[in-house]
Amino acid sequence: MHSYPVTVHYEDTDLGGIVYHANYLKFIERARSDWVRKLGIDQVALRRDGVVFAVHHIEAWFQAPATLDEELTVETAIAEAGSVRMVLDQRVYRGDTCLFRAQVTLVSMTTGGKPRRLSEELRGLSGNT
Amino acid sequence: MHTFPVTVYYDETDLGAIVYHANYMKFIDRARADWVRSIGVDQNALREEGFVFVVHRIEADFLASARLEDRLTIRTAVKSVSRLRLVLDQKVYRGETCLFRALVTIALVSLDGKPRRLPEELTGLGELGALLTM
Structure with missing residues (x-):
């Protein structure tokens, strides 16, 4: 399980006084980038080699709102890992309360849009983050 | 069908x-936002009365990529509507190619998070109403 801290800034909020819904997708993407960096994957180098990660499918539940200045934690776990795609279970917590949950399917592809095998660092991980 | x-x-x-x-x-x-405005829902007025729309659930498929300067069209249709929940089917097209599709569940809540009936402009959109309005 990978944990990543997020503090809610003014720019993350909307007219409703809560975090704008699309920003949870940015929060969990920052957590994914931090996670792959710590696994030793250099996304900038991958891009130079013509390979990028792409989000293929998202199923997301907005369970409770977050507000300004709150300290949140993004927890990331692997739900499934294949050779070209992986499914992550990502949750945003405030303390013990889960505010947001998403199942995110990621693929590795060339910048031309062709599927590409996931990096070895990721393929070896199925089941254990 | 609303297009944007x-x-x-x-x-x-x-x-x-x-x-x-x-x-x-x-x-x-x-x-x-453009769609609800076009059917007479004023989100600023709702906010002044203490109500806001929230997204409750999204299921999204990313089918193909869009690039700089692409001209896209978003097609929005009502999938289902009840007193409290509206489910929209939204697709992003480049020409005839669908790049992205999402089912989005929307609710109206008070600022302290309590569910509130959706505005009549929206709940009036039964199956037939949706066809006529959109």
Whole structure:
């Protein structure tokens, strides 16, 4: 399980006084980038080699709102890992309360849009983050 | 069917030279805002009365990439509507190619988070109403 801290800034909020819904997708993407960096994957180098990660499918539940200045934690776990795609279970917590949950399917592809095998660092991980 | 045009700008792209995935959520939100405005729902007035729309659930498929300067069209249709929940089917097209599709469940809540009946402009959109209005 990978944990990543997020503090809610003014720019993350909307007219409703809560975090704008699309920003949870940015929060969990920052957590994914931090996670792959710590696994030793250099996304900038991958891009130079013509390979990028792409989000293929998202199923997301907005369970409770977050507000300004709150300290949140993004927890990331692997739900499934294949050779070209992986499914992550990502949750945003405030303390013990889960505010947001998403199942995110990621693929590795060339910048031309062709599927590409996931990096070895990721393929070896199925089941254990 | 409500349609809304979007042009892809530099600030919406990422390292992969394509539209950053979370920005599709912003595109379809703009389309929803335009749609509710067009059927007479004033979100600023609702906010002054203490009510806001919230997204409750999203299921999204990223089918193909959009790039800088692409001219996109967002098509929004009502999938189902009840007193408290509205489910929209939103698709982003470049020409005849569907790049992105989402089912979005919307609710209206008070500022302290309690569910509230959706405005009549929306609940009046039964199956037939949806066809006539959109």
